[in-house]
Amino acid sequence: MDYLIDIVLLGLLMITGFAIVRMRSLLAVAMLTSIYSLLSASLFVALDAVDVALTEAAIGAGISTILMLATIALTSDEEKAPRHTPLLPLIVVTATGAALIYGTLDMPHHGDPDAPVHHHVAPTYLHDTPGEIGVPNVVTSVLASYRGYDTLGEVTVILTAGAGVLALLGYRTRRLNSRGPGNRQLVVLRVIAKLFFPLILLFALYVLFHGDYGPGGGFQAGVIFATGFILYALAFGLGNAQRVIPHRLLRIMAAVGVLIYAGVGIESMLLGGKFLEYRVLADDPVTGQHLGIMLIELGVGITVTAVVLIIYYGFVSRLHARDI
């Protein structure tokens, strides 16, 4: 039965993909892209990748769509027809696709337990995690502990992206109207937003601190936390959101998150271990691992929240600056 879900979801993904290419209205395309992400998140659940599904749903279907809509608002939502015939691109795409499909014929079948990918380091991680790290979620243990270096690099990439968007779009405070998109039409949205705002933040904290035991962790929690503030900004205007969480604070937070992460690494060196070797952080190695993972996930969460909001503020403040 499992593979039926797989076949249907992949079929839907393909239809959505084709619709995205054919549609001319960019607004519709942005919504279809969100659906495309949500479908792939569902597929990830069917394929046992629950952590990935949570991330894709929060980032792909949530934040990316908001950014695309903001870009469309800043530019235009009409796509002009291309001037040249699509013949050459079609030939290139068909040839590449045919070569790739020929390449898959040698691959092991989907779901094959004897595939080479399952026989290198993965069994070690699955076998050693309960004893060495003591957290049930193996994805978290690999992400935060075994491959802690990679994740530190990842957080730095996020910080760099935030700095890049800040450099490109800037941030203009002067003309923000604190009253936001006024009038009575938004009453329902505002009541709902007020109701959901604390729940979203609470859920983000749950995802952050329960990441050891279930799907979740710093990346997902950071994005969900930022979504709460974005919802608030959508309902009450950027000026009010800026009062709740000012841009200056966000810039500091983005750096503080990375600092906490690297600080845990330095601290474990000072205590006689290697960089990011958490087991020296407490008397008991497993408690040390727990503490280390908790701290770096917190750092990741802070940076991701701050950067997502910096990016959002960047796009929307430009929109305000242009409108007024």
Place this chain on the structure above:
Amino acid sequence: MPELLGHYNYWIVIVLMMTGFYTVIARPNLIKKVIGLFIFQTSVFIFFISMAKVDGGTAPIIEAGISVYSNPLPHVLILTAIVVSLATTALGLALVVRIREAYGTINEDDIHVQDEAD
């Protein structure tokens, strides 16, 4: 999964990948190009996650009484790749906004015309 469909996931992934690739090379609209890249990226995510699946396995969260788990390593790689995709999409879209401000259009053909006129 039946024998005949052993590579079904991979084939659909390639179709999606080529859909994204086609959008990037054939469509002159810059936002459409960024969306094409996004589709391409997501298809690669599906490819990795499909490889991680083990028949009869479950999500890699250790639980008493379960012995078969899907491979957690591709999950970790793709989790971080999704976060990087947010970074690239945001930067790409910010560039599109600035290009629109500089040229007054986000159509690649029009931008070429303006560049050649200079």
